[in-house]
Amino acid sequence: MHILLPAATADALVLAERPTWALIAIAVVAIAALLFLIIKLRMHAFFALIIISVLTGLAAGIGVGDVMAVVIAGFSTTVGNVALLVGFGAVLGRLVEVSGGAQVLADAMLRRFGEKRAPLALAVASLFYAFPIFLDAGFIVMLPIIYTVARRLGGSFMLYVLPSIGAFLMMHALTPPHPGPTAAATVMGADVGMVVLIALLVGLPTWYLAGYRLGLALAKRYPDMPVPNLLGEVDLDEDTPRPGFWTIIFVLLLPLVLIFFNTLFTTLEASGAVGEDNVLFRLSRLIGNTPIALLIATLFAMYLLYLRPRRGRGSIGGALEDLVDNALAPVCSIILITGAGGAFGRVLTETGIGATIAEGLDALGLPVILAGFLVAIAFRVAQGSATVAATTAGSIMAPAVAELGLSGIALAAIVVAIAAGSITFSHVNDSGFWLIGKFCGFDTVTTLKTWSVIGTAIGFMAFALAWIVYALAA
DSSP, X not given: OBOOOOTTTOTTOBBOOOOHHHHHHHHHHHHHXXXXXXXXXXXXXXXXXXXXXXXXXXXXXXXXXXXXXHHHHHHHHHHHHHHHHHHHHHHHXXXXXXXXXXXXXXXXXXXXXXXXXXXXXHHHHHHHHHTTSOHHHHHHHHHHHHHHHHHHHOSOTHHHHHHHHHHHHHHHHHSTTSHHHHHHXXXXXXXXXXXXXXXXXXXXXXXXXXXXXXXXXXXXXXXXXXXXXTTOOXXXXXXXXXXXXXXXXXXXXXHHXXXXXXXXXXXXXXXXXXXXXXXXXXXXXXXXXXXXXXXXHHHHHIIIIIIGGGTTSSOOHHHHHHHHHHHHHHHHHHHHHHHHHHHHHHHHHHHTHHHHHHHHHHTTTOOHHHHHHHHHHHHHHHHOOHHHHHHHHHHHHHHHHHHHTOOHHHHHHHHHHHHHHHTSSOOTTOHHHHHHHHHTTOOHHHHIIIIIHHHHHHHHHHHHHHHHHHHHHO
């Protein structure tokens, strides 16, 4: 089996054959050893992930000279995807927080919803913010607002953050333009617009019960969870006027608008309505790219939230530089851990365990929607990435779907079922597991009992509802 690496490192790398039972045993032992190192021995997750990644690769048959190429490929790919999003998102969130913008938004939400429904207000805001923007970037920008509400109202931090996590998980898992469901819809030939409709039909009740309500129930188990201090204490300057409500809304919505701009023209180009040489299409591919959209929003935030209110106070450039440094410093460790999680996931992918399980499920003659869901789960557990799981499961199930001649609502329901499987059973090989857990101040066990439980509940409930839609439409 050839190892799938970037062109620069993919020359003649071969994985020694291992029996199926041996691959599964290696994966189970690797995950157990990783949890033991992190939970029992208190080893830093970055070191534990890299060590176990190397040992797992060697045990699975990757050559001594090649194992680090696999680890580095997984690490660099994950960091390349995450670092810009996390970096820009952390600075944007810090600007919203230190300017008093988070306080302005918190006051507005509490006036509208009331203090008792603050978790619902945060969850609804997260639903809207999560629709076009990736989970990691959107959650990091929302986090200072969650911090502010939690500090103001008191009580467990879990009460405010878990419902929002459920909102981001549901949107990220089920709805285009997020990459997993979009890729699955594309490879299976489903209409993306129909997938969006079915995803929302299935996803909104799923979010309310398996995200919001379950989040509140889980929060009761952690009545004394403090608000983390990851981004530092907020020292608001009482002499500086707070930004206006609509200024904050503009800064937060700007990346969403730019991303939607890109989505719109990408759809028009794919349908032939505009050509590749269209000026707006080419512009959208630049400014609508998520990292660039966040960069643009962050630059606007620097001026509107920090520089403009402090004009006439002498040199403020140095203070802004310190603010950016303080925002970036805490996330460096998180980026490294996230990259190491990607390396571990890549090593597990190269063992072929996900593909082996998927082939077995596909051969059992299960209903196509159930087979797609289980195949997605297999890839999710094996390699960690929800996007890869949805894309790969969609590719595997595409021939069976084509043979059945499915289309319209039925096909969209299968895509949603596959996307639902891709969000279940998040664990230590999922970069999002580490990213969200660390930003929330959770230890590994707490992340498993909250993030992983909510994601799995969302996946199974969304699948059940998608199967009902499929049964009615097929």
